[in-house]
Amino acid sequence: MLKHHLKKMIESSPKKRISYHDYMNAALYAPAIGYYVKQKKKIGSKGDFYTSGNVGDAFGRSLARWFVHLIKVCGISPKIxxxxxxxxxxxxxILVYIKETEPQIWDSLTYVLVETSPFHKKAQQERIGMFKQACFASEAEEWTNMNGIVFSNEFFDALPVHVIEKDDGALVEVFVTVKDGRLLEVKEPLDNPDILTYLSERSVTLQDKQRYEIPLKMVEEYEKIASNIQSGVLLTIDYGYTQEEWMEPAHHKGSLRGYHQHEMMKDALMYPGDMDLTTHIHFDTLMDSGKKNGLATCELYQQHEFLLKTGILQELKEHQEKDPFSKKAKRNRAIRGLIVPGGFSEHFRVLLQTKELAETAKVFPE
Known part of the structure; x- marks a missing residue:
């Protein structure tokens, strides 16, 4: 069904092709048939990928412990x-941890879940609808003048991007077309003024044959978020590179890929609507955009470094059980997998930005 929708989009376009941005937007978010909005399990063993938050509860409890510190010690408002x-x-x-350990914060807490997918919103209601602290929103614009903690975990990597390439000394944009019923790439001279401005503002120079993703949607969504923050903390957890890292030869083929039944697919045009599409994000772009919106960058951490600072080791449980599949043993393995070299956290980073926070504020417990 989605493939038919994409072919109609292409055939009805003036040049019989669409940008990768439009292709990804349809493949992931087309009403009722896009990957993220359709009635299908996406995360976990029955889905196509895992997230740190789905590997046990230690990740969420560590975040919650840190959020409590920010509220109690740094004076940040109890709104997440x-x-x-x-x-x-x-x-x-996160909510269960705060409910169990901090009754005073719990009574004054507001937790807003921003999500566009009807499938996911229904799951949220079933899972945490009983908590009066939980509020549900579809767009970032539904909350304004924010004082508190704003965070995302693998949000920006799922936004559509434009794809460009340097081909024989000239910049081209990569489009998607259809031929003999198959989706194919086609390249045309780059003339999108927004892409050209993005490259110029960041002094991006590509090597010949280098492919590069332009995250215009990421910038748009980030600025909506950043402009709504009056004071507090903005935390971005995702995989990505700095501009210097993007220029390394290992990344010259770009990062757009798919995940289907836990297998990575280099061809982003396979399984449209039935495959997750993702790219590595541009952390320098988020730092620059944050600065324009009054946000100061504290640090860009490796995820395991950040989790150690938030006290994830406190989640390890002592046990004498010999069964390696016992609940405690499995939980401890999951925690170690988040902090050891080569573990689940290896590819993830955490960007910490603040606004109107006292210079003397200790953002991590000692």
Missing amino acids: VEIGAGEGKLAYD
């Missing part, structure tokens, strides 16, 4: 906004 909250698993783990 999660952008791209998915099925609500991470929100549940």
